[in-house]
Amino acid sequence: MGFENIRKAVIEMDDQKVEQLVHEALGKNCEGIDILDNGLIAGMKEVGKLFARKEYYVPEVLLASEAFYAGFNIINPLIKSSARKPKAKVVMGVVEGDIHDIGKNIVKVMMEASGYQVIDLGRNVPTPRFVESVEKERPTVLALSSLMTTTMVHMGDIISELEKKKLRDTVNVIVGGAPVNEDFAKKIKADGYSPDALSAVQLIERFISG
Amino acid sequence: MDKISAVIDHERQSAVFPLVCADHCAYLLNYKFSEVATCGQKLAEVLAYGYELYRYDMVLVFSDPYVEAQALGCPITFDPYPTLLGPKSHNRLDRTHEIAEAAQILKNKVDVPIFVSIKGPFSLAAFLGGIEHFLKILLKKEEEAFSLLQEAMQFQNTYLDTLLHLGINIFIGDPLSSSSVISPTIFSKYALDPIKALVQKIKEQGVLAGIHICGDTNPIITTLDTIGADILSVEDITIATRTVRMGGVSTHTILHGNADRITAEVKDALNNRPLIFSTSCDVPPQTNPDSIRTMLQSVREYSGS
Numbered sequence: 001m002g003f004e005n006i007r008k009a010v011i012e013m014d015d016q017k018v019e020q021l022v023h024e025a026l027g028k029n030c031e032g033i034d035i036l037d038n039g040l041i042a043g044m045k046e047v048g049k050l051f052a053r054k055e056y057y058v059p060e061v062l063l064a065s066e067a068f069y070a071g072f073n074i075i076n077p078l079i080k081s082s083a084r085k086p087k088a089k090v091v092m093g094v095v096e097g098d099i100h101d102i103g104k105n106i107v108k109v110m111m112e113a114s115g116y117q118v119i120d121l122g123r124n125v126p127t128p129r130f131v132e133s134v135e136k137e138r139p140t141v142l143a144l145s146s147l148m149t150t151t152m153v154h155m156g157d158i159i160s161e162l163e164k165k166k167l168r169d170t171v172n173v174i175v176g177g178a179p180v181n182e183d184f185a186k187k188i189k190a191d192g193y194s195p196d197a198l199s200a201v202q203l204i205e206r207f208i209s210g
Numbered sequence: 211m212d213k214i215s216a217v218i219d220h221e222r223q224s225a226v227f228p229l230v231c232a233d234h235c236a237y238l239l240n241y242k243f244s245e246v247a248t249c250g251q252k253l254a255e256v257l258a259y260g261y262e263l264y265r266y267d268m269v270l271v272f273s274d275p276y277v278e279a280q281a282l283g284c285p286i287t288f289d290p291y292p293t294l295l296g297p298k299s300h301n302r303l304d305r306t307h308e309i310a311e312a313a314q315i316l317k318n319k320v321d322v323p324i325f326v327s328i329k330g331p332f333s334l335a336a337f338l339g340g341i342e343h344f345l346k347i348l349l350k351k352e353e354e355a356f357s358l359l360q361e362a363m364q365f366q367n368t369y370l371d372t373l374l375h376l377g378i379n380i381f382i383g384d385p386l387s388s389s390s391v392i393s394p395t396i397f398s399k400y401a402l403d404p405i406k407a408l409v410q411k412i413k414e415q416g417v418l419a420g421i422h423i424c425g426d427t428n429p430i431i432t433t434l435d436t437i438g439a440d441i442l443s444v445e446d447i448t449i450a451t452r453t454v455r456m457g458g459v460s461t462h463t464i465l466h467g468n469a470d471r472i473t474a475e476v477k478d479a480l481n482n483r484p485l486i487f488s489t490s491c492d493v494p495p496q497t498n499p500d501s502i503r504t505m506l507q508s509v510r511e512y513s514g515s
Contacts, residue, residue: 013349054429057393059345066346099293102342149465149494150233150291178390178425179494181462 003030003039006071010043011050013063015070022071032078040071044113048198058102061197065109072112086117088140088208091133093121095154100147103177103197107143110197116204127154131161134171141204144190146177155180156188172207176200213267214323217484218418218440218454224513225267226487227456228464228502229422229443231327232273233291235260237495244288247273250311254319257312261320264502269320270381271313272327272492277305278365279329279337291495297340306369313378325420326373330384331404334362341386348396355400363404370411379418381443382408390425397430402437409439420456424491445490447482456486459505465494469504476508483513 003025009017018040025035047064050056056064090111094101101123111118119137121129134142142162146152155175162168174192175185185193191207194200213225235256236246246252253273261269274292276284283298309326317324329337335358336344347355373380386392387401405421412419420441421434427444434442435451443456458479463471479485487509493502 054389057389057396058391059348059396060393062342062346063349097290097293099295100341102345105342148291149461149492150496153496179461184462184466187466 003035003042006035006039007043007046010040010064010067010071011046013060013067015063015067018067018071019074022074026074026078032075033084036072036075036079036084040068040075041113041115044068044109048110048113048201052196052198058106061106062102065106068109068113084115087115088204089117089119089137090141090143090204091119091121091130091137091139092143092145093125093130094123094145094147095130095151095158096124096126097154098146098148098151099123100177101145103147104143104145107145107176107194107197107200110201111143111204114201114205116201127157127161130158131165131167134162134167135165139171140208142171142173143200144173144175146175146180149179152177152179152184155190159188159190172204174200174203212323214441214486215418217486220484223483224485224487224509226506226509227266227268227270228264228459228487228489228505229270229272229492230260230264230266230502231270231492232256233495234493234497235263238263238499243291247288247292248305248308250308251315253308253312254315257316258319261316261322263499264506266322266506267486268323268325268379269316270325270327271309271316271378272381272383273305273309273312275329275333275383275385276337277309277329278334278362278369280304281306282334282338282361282365284337294337294341297343298338306372310372310376313373314376317376317378323379323418325379325381325418327381327383327422328366328369328373328408329362330382330387330401330421330423331359331362331366331408332401333384333386334366335359336386338362345386345391348392348400359400359404363407366404366408367411370408374412374415374417377415377417379420380408380412381420381422381441382439383422385422385424387430388423388425388427389429394429394433398433402433406437409437413438422456441486443486443488447479447485454484454486455482456488457490458482458485458487459489461489461491461494464489464501464505465497467501469501472501472504473508473512476505477512480512487513 216222281304422443
């Protein structure tokens with residue numbers, strides 16, 4: 001069964017319709033994993049492309065994310081863990097002193113929609129908490145976000161701390177946010193910089209494909 | 211005639227003002243920012259210090275983006291730098307009179323034009339409603355969005371009356387209306403008319419009006435050019451406009467770049483004159499003063515200003 005209607009409802013940012021259509025699909029004994037992959041995730045991938053092409057902007061992506069989660073939250077508990085093995089684990093958060101998390105949340109939904117397990121540390125996260133999380137969770141990627149020039153310096157601190165704890169080689173660190181760019185990423189010895197959510201996912205794809 | 215007005219009147223090709231604000235000056239003086247942001251005299255003191263240190267061609271009275279939002283009840287923390295903690299609640303702290311006091315002191319003290327930075331009604335409305343919530347209701351609950359905009363506009367009209375009474379020039383900063391955040395369609399629907407109304411009011415008083423929008427403004431630059439402001443401070447200054455542009459050196463370069471890189475960006479910007487050479491956004495507090503001096507020297511040397 002195709003799930004074009006669910007995909008379309010995500011793209012059209014209609015959370016109520018997504019919820020209704022997901023319930024209908026489950027009522028017809030459709031597999032949760034199929035609804036997720038071919039409806040919700042397919043919709044969110046298209047939203048990411050529309051955002052990259054500047055056909056969608058932040059408000060549209062926020063509403064599409066709501067629509068995605070309206071379906072995801074129904075389906076997720078029904079999917080057997082063996083049916084959907086995450087591609088990789090990502091720890092992410094907004095650095096200390098910064099509470100701007102819209103960008104981080106958009107990246108999170110795109111990563112979840114792309115099959116990654118995301119451990120979201122939230123916003124205003126102190127440096128030691130990032131380091132502890134890398135030590136405990138052993139993620140493939142640590143994604144750091146900052147919207148302020150006054151807080152972006154903490155990204156370098158986190159990488160230095162990872163080096164001190166001999167954890168730096170265990171994880172790929174990527175950075176993003178309005179004041180950050182490629183030069184800054186190189187300067188603090190991050191593994192990558194991403195200007196938007198879609199390219200963050202593409203960056204991670206490159207890491208896991210070696 | 212001062213250099214800024216001369217550029218606007220096409221009598222000069224260039225002037226210079228890196229967007230040095232109170233946080234950078236307070237950082238250099240090792241002042242606690244909360245004290246600077248809440249005291250007009252101290253705000254004037256740090257901005258006068260910045261002017262004496264660098265001798266640029268105007269002074270911008272800007273402590274933080276949340277002055278008006280806090281006056282309308284948004285919770286703010288100043289530690290270590292101003293941060294908006296959430297949408298409006300009931301705890302109002304009005305610092306607008308401190309800003310006006312600082313502007314008045316500086317007007318009497320320094321010999322270059324003084325501008326006060328106020329928030330564009332669109333960004334202020336977003337602060338009042340909570341940024342994420344506001345961005346969502348733009349598409350789904352127009353009435354609520356317009357109601358917040360109206361509240362923002364009412365406040366800015368009154369605040370502007372106070373500032374214009376002092377004969378001060380005005381810069382309207384509207385970061386959330388950039389095309390990095392909203393579409394040109396949403397910009398035209400919600401953000402454009404309020405800015406236009408404020409600019410018209412400023413111009414009627416015979417003082418200068420600037421607009422600063424950081425992020426991507428290319429999709430709306432021709433619209434911005436029709437507003438009637440004197441200055442457009444934007445990240446990409448390469449698109450020709452009738453309005454005098456301001457910019458040329460990226461904020462990242464001023465914070466992290468070496469002298470060669472800063473000079474190179476100044477030289478690249480020469481073709482875009484008439485221009486007020488500036489940074490694309492506020493100079494970060496921890497910026498090395500030598501980088502700012504390099505920018506000023508390069509502008510003076512290569513543009514002859």
